[in-house]
Amino acid sequence: MPDRYIEKILRARVYEVARETPLEEAPRLSQRLGQRVLLKREDLQPTFSFKVRGAYNKLAGLDPERTARGVIAASAGNHAQGVALAASRLGFPVVIVMPRTTPDIKVAAVSALGAEVVLFGDSYDDAQGHARELSAARGLEAIHPFDDDDVIAGQGTIGVELLRQCAGPLDAVFVPVGGGGLIAGIATYLKFLRPEVRVIGVEPEGAACLSAALEAGRPVDLADVDLFADGVAVRRVGDEPFRLLKERLDGVVRVDTDEICGAILDLYQDTRSIAEPAGALAVAGLKKYVAAKDLPSSTLAAVVSGANLNFHRLRHISERVELGEQREAILAVTIPERPGSFRQFCIALGDRSVTEFNYRHMGGREAHVYVGIQLGGKPGEREAVISDLEREGYAVVDLTHNELAKIHTRHLVGGRAPQAGEERVFAFDFPERPGALRSFLDRLSEDLNITLFHYRNHGAAVGRVLAGLQHNAGDAARIRQFLDEVGYSYREETDNPAYRIFLS
Numbered sequence: 443m444p445d446r447y448i449e450k451i452l453r454a455r456v457y458e459v460a461r462e463t464p465l466e467e468a469p470r471l472s473q474r475l476g477q478r479v480l481l482k483r484e485d486l487q488p489t490f491s492f493k494v495r496g497a498y499n500k501l502a503g504l505d506p507e508r509t510a511r512g513v514i515a516a517s518a519g520n521h522a523q524g525v526a527l528a529a530s531r532l533g534f535p536v537v538i539v540m541p542r543t544t545p546d547i548k549v550a551a552v553s554a555l556g557a558e559v560v561l562f563g564d565s566y567d568d569a570q571g572h573a574r575e576l577s578a579a580r581g582l583e584a585i586h587p588f589d590d591d592d593v594i595a596g597q598g599t600i601g602v603e604l605l606r607q608c609a610g611p612l613d614a615v616f617v618p619v620g621g622g623g624l625i626a627g628i629a630t631y632l633k634f635l636r637p638e639v640r641v642i643g644v645e646p647e648g649a650a651c652l653s654a655a656l657e658a659g660r661p662v663d664l665a666d667v668d669l670f671a672d673g674v675a676v677r678r679v680g681d682e683p684f685r686l687l688k689e690r691l692d693g694v695v696r697v698d699t700d701e702i703c704g705a706i707l708d709l710y711q712d713t714r715s716i717a718e719p720a721g722a723l724a725v726a727g728l729k730k731y732v733a734a735k736d737l738p739s740s741t742l743a744a745v746v747s748g749a750n751l752n753f754h755r756l757r758h759i760s761e762r763v764e765l766g767e768q769r770e771a772i773l774a775v776t777i778p779e780r781p782g783s784f785r786q787f788c789i790a791l792g793d794r795s796v797t798e799f800n801y802r803h804m805g806g807r808e809a810h811v812y813v814g815i816q817l818g819g820k821p822g823e824r825e826a827v828i829s830d831l832e833r834e835g836y837a838v839v840d841l842t843h844n845e846l847a848k849i850h851t852r853h854l855v856g857g858r859a860p861q862a863g864e865e866r867v868f869a870f871d872f873p874e875r876p877g878a879l880r881s882f883l884d885r886l887s888e889d890l891n892i893t894l895f896h897y898r899n900h901g902a903a904v905g906r907v908l909a910g911l912q913h914n915a916g917d918a919a920r921i922r923q924f925l926d927e928v929g930y931s932y933r934e935e936t937d938n939p940a941y942r943i944f945l946s
Contacts, residue, residue, distance in 0.1 A: 445630060445634055447591075447594070447595060447598065447627075447630045447631075447686070448630070448631065448634050450591065450592070450595035450598075451595045451598035451599060451601070451602060451627065451630070451631050452602070453595075454495070454499045454592075454595045454596050454598065454599050455498065455499050455502040455503070456494075456495040456498055456499050456596050456599050458498065458502070458531065459488065459494055459498045459527060459528060459531050460487055460488070460494050460495045460498060460599075461486070461487065461488070462603050463482060463483045463484050463486050463487065463600075463603070464483050464486070464607075465480050465481070465482050465483075465603070465604065465607040465608055465743065466480065466481045466483055466713070467479070467480060467481075468480070468481050468708070468709075468712040468713075469712060470708070470711050470712050471708050471711075471712055471725070471729075475729065475732050476732075476739065477732055477737065477739060477740050477741070477742050478739070478740070478741045478742065479728065479742055479743075479744065480608065480741065480742070480743040480744070481709070481712070481713065481725070481743070481744055481746050482600060482603075482604060482743055482744065482745045482746060483713075483746055484600065484721075484745060484746055484747050484748065485715060485717055485721055485746050485747070485748055485749035488527060489520070489523040489524055489527055489551075489750075490520075490523075490748055490749045490750050491520035491523065491524065491673075491721075491747060491748035491749070491750060492520075492597060492600060492624060492745070492747050492748065493520040493521045493523065493524035493587070493748075494523070494524035494527055494528065495524075495596040495597055495599055495600070496524070496587075496588075496590075496592070496593035496594065496595075496596035496597045496623060496627075497515075497521065497524030497525045497527070497528045497585065497593070497596070498524070498527075498528040498531070498532075498596065499592050499593065499595060499596030500528075500585055500590060500592040500593050500596065501513065501525070501528045501529060501532055501534060501585065502528070502532065503592055504583060508583050509534050509583050511535065511580060511581045511582055511583075512529075512534055512535030512536055512537060512580075512582050512583070513525065513529055513534050513535070513536050513537070513582060513583045513584070513585050514536070514537040514538070514539065514573050514576055514577050514580075514582040514583070514584055514585070515536075515537075515538055515539070515573065515584070515585040515586075515587065516538075516539045516540075516566065516569040516570040516572070516573035516587075517538060517539075517540060517566070517569070517587055518540060518541055518543075518544050518548070518566055518569070518672050518673075518675075519540070519544060519545070519548035519551075519552075519672070519673065519750055520548075520673055520720075520748050520750055521585075521587035522538040522540060522548065522552045522557070523548070523551050523552055523555065523750070525538065525557075525585050526538060526552050526555035526556065526557040527555050529556075529557070530555050530556045530557075535558075536556070536557045536558065537557065537558045537560060537573075537576060537580075537582060538552050538557045538558070538559050538560070539560045539561075539562055539569045539570075539572050539573040539576065540552070540559060540560070540561055540562075540569055541561070541562070541563050541564055541565055541566060541568060541569045541873075542561045542562065542563065542564060542873070543564050543565070543669075543873045543904070544561070545752035546752075547750065547752050547753070548750055548752075549561070551750070560572070560576070564873035565667075565873075566675065566676070566677075567677060586680075587621060587623065588620065588621030588622055588623030588624075588626075588676075588680045588683060589621060589623070589680030589681055589682050589683065590623070590682070591682065593623050594623050594626050594627045594630075594682065594683065594686070595627060596627070597623050597624045597626075597627035597628065598626075598627030598628060598630055598631045599627075600624070600627070600628050600745065601627065601628040601629075601630070601631035601632050602631060604628070604632070604743060605631075605632065605635060605636060608741070608743065610741070611740075611741050612636065612639050612741050612743060613639065613640065613740040613741050613742060614639065614640035614641070614642055614692075614731075614740065614742050614743070615628065615632060615639060615640070615641050615642070615742075615743045615744075615745070616642045616643075616644055616695075616724040616725070616727050616728045616731070616742065616743070616744040616745070617629075617641065617642070617643055617644065617724055617745050618643075618644050618645075618673075618674055618720055618721075618723035618724045618727075618745060618747050619643040619644060619645045619651075619652045619674060619679075619694070619723075620649075620651075620673060620674030620675070620676040620720065621651075621676045621678075621679060621680045621683060622652060622679045622680045622683025622684060622687060623680060623683050624745070624747065625641065625643050625683070625687065625691075626680075626682070626683035626686040626687055628641065628745070629641040629686065629687060629690040629691060630686055630690060633690045640692040640693070641690060641691060641692050642691075642692055642693045642694070642695060642727065642728075642731060643687075643691060643693070643694040643695070643727075644694070644695050644696075644697060644723045644724050644726065644727025644728075645674065645694060645695075645696050645697075645723075646668055646670065646671045646674065646675075646696070646697060646698070646699075646702065646719075646723065647668070647696050647697065647698045647699075648666070648667065648668020648670070648699075649664065649667045649668050649669075649671065649674060649675045649676065650664075650694075650696050651664050651667075651676050651677060651678055651679045652679045652684070652687070652694055653694050653696060654679075655678075655679045655684050656688075656691075656694065660684070661678050661679050661680070661681055661684050662678065663677050663678045664677045664678070666931060668699075669904045670699050670702070670719055671702060671718075671719035671720045671723055672718075672719070672720065673718055673719070673720025673721070673747065673748055673750070674720045674723060693731075695727035695730050695731050697723065697726040697727055697730055698766075698843075699762060699766075700762050700763075700765040700766035700843075701726045701729070701730060701766045702719050702722055702723060702726045702766065703719075703759045703760075703762040703763045703765075703766045704726065704729070704762075704763055704765075704766025704767040705717075705722035705723070705725040705726035705729065705766070706719070706722045706759055706763070707763045707766075707767065708722075708725055708729070709721075709722055709725060709746060715749060716749060716751055716756070717746055717748065717749050717751070718748050718749055718750050718751040719751075719755075719759075720747055720748055721746050721747045721748040721749055721751075722746070723747070724744035724745050724746065724747070725744045725746065726766075727744075728742055728744045733821075761848070762848070764797070764816075765842060765848070767819055768817060768819045768820075768821070768823070768824070769816065769817050769818070769819050770797055770814050770815065770816060770817060770842075771814070771815045771817055771824040771827055771828075771840070771842050772798075772812070772813075772814055772840075772841045772842045772844070772847060772848065772852075773812075773813050773814075773815065773827075773828065773831075773838055773839065773840060773841060773842075774810055774811070774812060774813075774838070774839040774841055774847075774939065774940065774943045774944070775787065775810070775811050775813055775831065775836050775837070775838050775839075776808050776809070776810055776811075776836060776837040776838075777808070777809050777811055777836065778807065778808065778809070779807055779808055779809040783809070787811075787813075787836070790830070790831060790834040790836065791815065791827075791830075791831075792830075794815050794816055794817075794827065795815070795816040796813060796814065796815060796816070797814035797815065797816050798812070798813065798814030798852065799811060799812070799813050799814070810943045810944055812841075812847070812851065812852055812944060815827055824840070824842060828840060839939050839943065841939070841940055844938070844939070844940050845869075846869060846908070846935050846938050846940045846941065847940035849906050849908075850869075850906070850908040851940040851941065851944055851945065854894075854908075854944065854945060864912065864913040864914060865893050865894070865910045865911065865912060865913055865936075865946065866910070866911050866913045866921060866934065866936045867894065867908065867909070867910045867911075867934070867935045867936045867938075867941050867945075867946075868908075868909055868910075868911070868925070868932045868933065868934050868935060869906065869907070869908050869909075869932060869933045869935050870882070870906075870907040870908075870909060870928075870930045870931070870932045871904045871905070871906065871907075871930060871931040871932070872904065872905040872906075872907050872930055873904065873905075873930075881928075881929075882907075882928055882930065885924060885927045885928045890911050890912065890917065890920055890921065890924060891911070891912040892909060892910065892911060892912075893910040893911065893912050894908065894909060894910030894945065908935070910945075911924075
């Protein structure tokens, strides 16, 4: 007997507001990977995200009596825009609860669609909790972003289009995973009609809630969630998506920030469009999957899920692209402190170009330099460069995958402070909202001295801060009290080699 979801997907009311998006060839990426790569362009929806499909299908099926007072949703952006657009088309009052960290571009877009926007908390979980309270207090119908049959069925219409648009061979489909509604809908339809097509989920390393659920055998909460790919930054996969995926999923690929940034560049080169990090997630996973497998020539499709990118995040993304494409290595190299040593170092590099070189004279017989080296993107190339330098007598520390080095140290090289005495260094994740820094400083004891502070706005929901605290006798208890009270996620980086070499 056909799965009940197949009928729900085929009957889904999405095209009154959504459009059938194209399935496009990615010629440059296809040539580079030796595969036929297809892009399902959900970034071309009216709200620049697939979310409008599930939102409209859900709202269109509601009893008008239940929605007389309106609907409510919690979202950091894409689901919010989908619900707001659907509600405006159907004539429902709508309230959207968004974290205070939501980029202005998304808040403005939701307001422009006629929604009442309520900003609350620093995370999606905070906003969701407040939305539940408002729903009960005001009698509003809650619209869940992924753990809902009708939402899942609406997203499943992408699978219908995929099979119609790719009538020939289709070997695998790569789908970004947040709460799981998108991939659950697509996988349910594909596996019913074309069970031979592999369905691969793609998650960020720092928000892999589906991987955690598969390992535990049930949905579980992640302790921490990285918000770089904010469109999929979900702490727990949905119960219904997980039920559907357990028997239909062919694998999960996890990718890091640099790999996501590399995929954003790939999409730009092939489409001249700029995807948000979550929108490029599937392409990043496709590339990693191909690199890890000895695949014959195959047809692979990736869902480009959205393009709601805060423009100012491009600064951060552009800095990380070369690393994501394995075209740059970041190294700490010890060279002699004497005239001509930089020239000798460049000679040792041969034909390779230096992309970044940070140094400050500190006296003594040795100097530590922070250096970026251009690579050709070949596997093992970075390791070969390090080996070549070590054979020339240089001490080398590879910082290519060191977050502290890439976010902070490159901007602080030479910033030693011998007068600071003993120092402990912590990396904090600040909610990107007014007053966050003041809140941090208000909790800092007057007896504790800040010896280092570095922050750079990357247009994300979270700001990255590196702070040094002077650590004299008796300070340990005060530092511990401060860390407990400040309420921000943190990591101690005092023993990080990027700090030890350049800043301590």
